[in-house]
Amino acid sequence: MLSITLPDGSVREVAPGTTPADIAADIGPGLAKAALAAKVDGEVRDIMRPLESDAELALITSRDEADALELARHDYAHILAEAVQSVFPGTQITFGPSTEDGFYYDFAPKDRPFTDEDLPLIEEEMRKIIAADKPLRREVWERDDLIARWEKDGESFKAEWAAELPEGEELSVYWSGDDWMDMCRGPHLASTGKLDPKAFKLLRVSGAYWRGDQRNPQLSRIYGTGWLNKKQLNAHLHMLEEAGKRDHRKLGQEMDLFHFQPEAQGSCFWHPKGYVIWQALEQYMRRQIEAAEYDEVKTPQLMDARQWEQSGHWGKYRENMFVVPDEIPSSEEDAPVISGTADMMALKPMNCPAHVLIFRQGIKSYRDLPLRLAEMGCCHRNEPHGALHGLLRVRQMTQDDGHIFCREDQLVDEVRRFCDLLDSVYKDLGFPDYKIKLALRPEKRFGSDAMWDWAEQSLRDAVKAAGRDTEDYGWEELPGEGAFYAPKLEFHLTDAIGRTWQVGTIQTDTVLPERLDASYVGEDGERHRPVMLHRAILGTFERFIGILIESHAGKLPLWLAPVQAVVATIVSDADDYALTVAGKLRDAGIRVETDLRNEKINYKVREHSLTKVPNLLVVGKREAEEGTIALRRLGSDEHQKVMTLDEAVAMLSEEATPPDMR
């Protein structure tokens, strides 16, 4: 007999082979019906999978939402695969997990990739499978049998997968009824009918490489979102719709902040209002950097290819660089664009080599260290077309870049200081929550393994010293994701629809000082290599402003708002007074506009609300006579507040003070 301990502490003695479903039935018919799966010693398992040893058992119902959703999504993925093979015979199945809000499955289509138009057909087939309430049955197979089976069925991807699963791992398959099976670790619900046929939706198709590697064949992926009931699904779809309204590209157009056009793809045209945000942010960053004892510099946009060869960028980063011939092109029609003997130059993709060149001017002493150079550096990177994404992924970017040259023994302290500075900036800018990752050595890299061991460990130590290697910060290590010259700490923020983007970073580099021969004279009178820390807090102004816009849904904090106040008239008799009001605000440093148009106040309120103007100062005859204004706040429930002009000026200039100057 087995001793099964239930969550209430009671113990049941059952025969081996008893399933959690049997126990649920024994407890009561209500539970038997509600139970979706079981947690056996903390591991989620099929409810029909027999118990084999003493265990703690908890039954999972739809009230255990996280577990139930995970199970449901995993099932949806399998049902998707079954449906696709039924609608499109000859399609190979490969792999399909649950995701944060749904599921996907990758297929190798028989003759053409799937299109959006295929989705309704597949959805309909999925509903049939759910309606059929097919039992999902687990079976353990021998590896050779399984491979043979997949090969017989023409499932070459599955066969490859089965052959490569680690030795000693139990190879389980799941049957859907008696006519379809997939290799899967499980767990699954007891039958397809446990799912709500109205709680899922197929969203889109896309390409995806087999095993995530570009060198492999491309598969056709179908994404869906899946929930426990229709209400949850609708709530999710509504959320997606709302998130779409916060898209910085949409708001950028609506608020007249910036635009992109094909003649300069990936490079932003900042309009006056957008550039105000940039300026406010840049001035703020400059104050922070100055306080943190950086020296700001400015370095060349174009440098000779030989310089990039020496830094290593030519070898490891050239595919991302804009290369420019140093030659006066011929104006003759048939002349070649480049003569072939032209010297090459490249637009800088990074500021680091130029900073080393500044460091190298004159002889540096250990007394000069740490030397912190900062630059609002404009870089160009030839990013793949498909990667471009509004302000979040561009080809011309301005980094709040900086390089710290220090001794090895100063390194951990410098990284920690940086983490603190970054933390205070992110809090000022309204991002108390951010994630930290450590990107480890990539395949394509310079430097010895010993160097990488040391550099990676230095960052680990520093994060630990700063107390940020915790779950709150989403701390994790990412193998293979580092830069070619150094491992990097990455600081991530999230956009409107939940995609995360790297913004800040700090990297420990000994390669570049070596390659560019940077040195300082130590206390011992000998020459030593400095360690170089590459670091950015915002990352780039473009990406950071994009995220700033999305996180505030366009309603930026007052100190960053492009237009901080609009003075709107009710009647034209108040025009002169409105100009006086605006003049006073302008004198107090408020970014103000007037709206004297021949329109009703309703119209003006609506328009300025839609363009996210934070303060609307309404003036009519009454205000003009009394020297007051009626203040309407964006997004405020309260109607309006009448106050004297002097009060309004004092209040708004106080509120418009940047967070670090309060």
Add this chain to the structure above:
RNA sequence: GCUGCUGUAGCUCAGUGGUAGAGCGCACCCUUGGUAAGGGUGAGGUCGAGAGUUCAAUUCUCUCUAGCAGCACCA
């Protein structure tokens, strides 16, 4: 770069094998109205580019290009 979708007026989008429409915006006129759209008139388009099929292409086909979603790559 790869897969799929999309490209019609400044914006959002209808539409058609016989060279085009709406709403908003814009200009002008009327209106001076107290907190999310007052009324009228008017201007505005090589239907992304090129090639093909056709008597005829914005519409069908192909190529290119740009945008969107995802993949891969990256701040």
